[in-house]
Amino acid sequence: MRPFEYVSPTTKAQAVSLLGASWGGTEILAGGTDLLALMKDDIVSPKRLVNIKNIRDLRGISSSPQGLRMGALTTLADLADDAGIKKNYPALAEAAIEAASPQIRNMATLAGNLCQRPRCWYFRNGFGLLPKDETGNELVADGDNRYHAILGNEGPAKFVSPSTIVPVLIAYEAKIRLEGPKGKRELPLEKFFVIPKSENEREHDLGPNEIVTEVVVPPVPNAKIAHYEIRQKDVFDWPLAVAAVALKMQGSNVESARIVMGYVAPVPWMSPEAEQALTAQPLDQETAQKAAEAAVKDAKPLSHNEYKVQLARVAVKRAILKAASGGAA
Amino acid sequence: MQKNVTIDINGQPHRQAVEPRLLLVHFLREVAGLTGTHIGCETSLCGACTVLLDGRAVKSCTVLAVQADGRSVTTVEGLAQGDKLHALQEGFWEEHGLQCGFCTPGMLMCSHDLLANHPTPTSADIREAINGNVCRCTGYQNIVNAVKNASRKMAKRVSARAGAR
Numbered sequence: 049m050r051p052f053e054y055v056s057p058t059t060k061a062q063a064v065s066l067l068g069a070s071w072g073g074t075e076i077l078a079g080g081t082d083l084l085a086l087m088k089d090d091i092v093s094p095k096r097l098v099n100i101k102n103i104r105d106l107r108g109i110s111s112s113p114q115g116l117r118m119g120a121l122t123t124l125a126d127l128a129d130d131a132g133i134k135k136n137y138p139a140l141a142e143a144a145i146e147a148a149s150p151q152i153r154n155m156a157t158l159a160g161n162l163c164q165r166p167r168c169w170y171f172r173n174g175f176g177l178l179p180k181d182e183t184g185n186e187l188v189a190d191g192d193n194r195y196h197a198i199l200g201n202e203g204p205a206k207f208v209s210p211s212t213i214v215p216v217l218i219a220y221e222a223k224i225r226l227e228g229p230k231g232k233r234e235l236p237l238e239k240f241f242v243i244p245k246s247e248n249e250r251e252h253d254l255g256p257n258e259i260v261t262e263v264v265v266p267p268v269p270n271a272k273i274a275h276y277e278i279r280q281k282d283v284f285d286w287p288l289a290v291a292a293v294a295l296k297m298q299g300s301n302v303e304s305a306r307i308v309m310g311y312v313a314p315v316p317w318m319s320p321e322a323e324q325a326l327t328a329q330p331l332d333q334e335t336a337q338k339a340a341e342a343a344v345k346d347a348k349p350l351s352h353n354e355y356k357v358q359l360a361r362v363a364v365k366r367a368i369l370k371a372a373s374g375g376a377a
Numbered sequence: 378m379q380k381n382v383t384i385d386i387n388g389q390p391h392r393q394a395v396e397p398r399l400l401l402v403h404f405l406r407e408v409a410g411l412t413g414t415h416i417g418c419e420t421s422l423c424g425a426c427t428v429l430l431d432g433r434a435v436k437s438c439t440v441l442a443v444q445a446d447g448r449s450v451t452t453v454e455g456l457a458q459g460d461k462l463h464a465l466q467e468g469f470w471e472e473h474g475l476q477c478g479f480c481t482p483g484m485l486m487c488s489h490d491l492l493a494n495h496p497t498p499t500s501a502d503i504r505e506a507i508n509g510n511v512c513r514c515t516g517y518q519n520i521v522n523a524v525k526n527a528s529r530k531m532a533k534r535v536s537a538r539a540g541a542r
Contacts, residue, residue: 054380054397054443077444084439085420087398097397099444125433149509150487151424154433155440283508 049087056099060106060227060261066098067257071250076100076259078121079155081148082164091165091174106159106261109133116265120159124148127158127213136268137220139275139292143213146277149284159260161211162224162240163252166314167286168196168207176247178204193350195288198357200313201348205243208311209251214241215292215308215316216275222265228258237263238308241315251314271296272331274371278359287311289356291343291363293371295326302326302335307343307368312360319343322364331372340365382446386411387455397443402426404442405452413453413482417511424510427483428452434490436509453482456489464530465489465523474523476514483510488524496535497528 057063068074075083075094078101086092100106106120111132118127127133127144134141148156165171170179170187179187188196188206196206214237222237235253242253254260272295277287290310296303307322322343329335343364347357379394384404391409405414405428414437417425421439428437429451437450456463465485468474475481484507491498491506498506503524504517512520 049398051396051398053378054441077441080441080444081421081439084400084441088419101444145505149424150490150506151427151434151436151509152421154430154490155435283505 049084050090050093052087052094053096054099055096056102058102058104060103060259063098063100063103063259064228064257066096067259068096069257071248071256074098074256076163078157078160079123080160081152081156082160086165086172089172089174091172100259106259111136113267115267118158118263118265120157120260120262122158124153124156124158124161124213125150128153137265137273139216139273140213140220140265143216143275143292147212158213158263161213162237162260162263163254164210166207166251167210171207177207177244177251178247180204189350192352194352194355195286196350196353197313198344198347198349198353198360199309199317200243200315201350203243203245205245205251205314206350207251207314209241209314209316210286210311211316212277212287212290212310215290215310216273217263217265218308218316218318219273219275219292219294219306220265221294221306222263224263225261226254226258227261228255232261234264238316238318243314272371272374274367276363276367276370278363289359289363291360291367293364293367295331295368295371300330302329302331305339307339307364309343309360309364312347312356319364321345326368331368333369336365336368336372339368380443380446382442384409384442384445384447385449387451395442397441399442400438401428401430401440401442401445401450402437404445405437405450408442411452411454415479415482417479417483422509422511423480424483424487424507425480427486427510429486429490432490432493434487451486451489453485456485463489463527464534465492465527467530468523468525468527469520472519472523472526474515474520480510480512480514484512484520488527491524492528492531496532498524500525 074096077097077099108119124144275292278289279285279287292308294306305323305326307319309317322339325339325342340361383392415425417423419438421436426438503521
C-alpha cells in the first residue's frame with residue numbers, strides 16, 4: 049500500500065473541506081472493507097484518506113412515524129441486528145446478513161456498501177472501470193465476461209452494480225442524502241447510481257467532495273416485500289443475480305409493484321416492464337413467470353453470460369413468489 | 378507522516394507512532410509482538426487474522442492500525458487466564474477442532490463473538506458465524522462440535538456461579 053496522509057475530521061463540514069474537487073487524490077474511509085482492498089492492489093492510490101468514523105452526526109438508526117433514518121456509518125451488523133429493522137423492514141435485515149461474513153458486517157458501513165466499487169475482475173486487476181486495449185477495443189466485450197452485465201450494457205460500462213442491499217432499499221423507496229460544499233441534497237436511491245461513460249466518472253452521482261450522510265426509508269408501505277439472491281455457493285459469495293420486489297396489494301390483486309434487479313447491469317436495474325406485467329394481476333406462479341419474462345425481455349447477453357438471463361428471470365420469479373408467501377424468512 | 382496511536386491489546390495499552398498505512402495485523406505481530414494472530418490471505422477472505430475490536434470480530438488484515446486508535450483489541454493470546462485455557466480453547470482441544478492450527482486463532486475469535494451474543498447457538502448459527510473463516514484441514518464438523526462443547530461448558534459455569542450465590 050502506498051503512503052497517504054490520514055485525517056479524522058469530527059464534523060461533516062470539516063470532512064467536505066478535506067476532500068478534493070476531483071477524483072483520485074482523496075478517498076473517504078469509513079469501515080475500509082472495500083477501500084483498503086483497492087489500495088492494497090493499487091487500484092486507487094489516494095494521497096489523503098479522510099476518516100469519517102469520528103463524525104457523530106453520521107451515526108445511528110432511528111424510527112419515527114416519518115419512517116426510518118439510517119446514518120451513513122450504520123454498519124451492516126447494525127442493520128442485521130436492529131430490532132426495529134428486523135420487525136418493520138425484515139427484507140433489509142435479511143439482505144444485510146447475506147451481504148458479507150460476520151467480520152465484514154461488523155466493519156462495513158451502509159454508505160460504504162452503497163459506494164463500493166464494482167467486482168469486475170478487469171477493474172480489480174488494474175485495467176480500469178471501462179477497460180480497453182491499446183487499439184481501443186473493449187476488453188470485456190471480447191474477453192471473459194461471464195459475470196458481467198446483461199442489461200444496460202450498450203455503452204462501454206459492462207460491470208455489474210455490486211451492492212446486494214441496494215435493490216431491496218430501492219424496493220422500499222429509500223432516499224439518499226448527500227452533503228457537499230454547495231450544501232445538502234436528497235435523491236431517490238435509484239437516481240444515485242449512474243452508468244459512467246468515461247474513465248473519469250464513477251458509478252454513482254456522488255461528487256468527489258460530497259459525503260453520504262444518511263439513508264431514509266418512508267414508513268413501511270402496506271406492501272409485500274422480498275429479496276432473493278442466486279449465488280454459486282450458499283454462503284459468503286458474490287451473487288450471480290439478485291431481485292427485490294415490493295408489491296402493493298388491492299384485495300388479492302397487485303395494485304402496483306416495484307421490481308429491482310441487482311448484478312445484471314452497471315446500475316441497480318428497475319424493470320417497469322415487469323412492474324406493468326404484474327399490475328392488476330393476482331399473485332400466482334403464472335403471473336410471477338410472466339413478470340419475470342418481462343424483466344429480462346430486453347436482456348442482451350455478452351459472449352459468455354447468456355446463462356445469467358435465466359438466473360435473473362428465476363430471481364425475479366422467486367422474489368415475487370417469496371413476497372406473495374409473506375416475504376423475508 | 379507518522380501518527381501516534383494507543384491501542385489497548387488484551388488489557389495492556391500499546392502506544393506507538395505508526396505510518397497510517399500500517400495494518401492492524403502488522404501492529405499486533407510486529408509492534409506488540411503478539412504472533413498468535415495469523416496472516417493468511419491478507420485480502421479479508423480467509424479469516425485467519427480475526428481479532429475482536431471493541432468486542433466484535435473483525436479481519437485485522439483489512440483494518441488500519443490508526444482505525445483502532447483509542448479502541449480495545451482482544452487477540453487469541455487474551456483468551457487463556459494464565460495456565461487455564463478458555464472454554465473455547467478446551468472445546469477445540471477436546472473435539473479435535475484443529476489439525477494444522479493455522480486457522481485456529483481466527484476460528485476461536487469468531488466463535489468468541491458468536492458465544493458472547495448467542496450463548497447457545499445451533500449448528501447452523503455456528504456455521505453462519507464462521508462463514509468468513511477458511512479451514513483446509515478439518516472439514517469444519519469438529520470446529521462446530523468444538524464451539525458447541527464450549528457453549529455447554531460456559532452454560533454450566535454460568536449456572537454453577539449462579540448456584541454459588
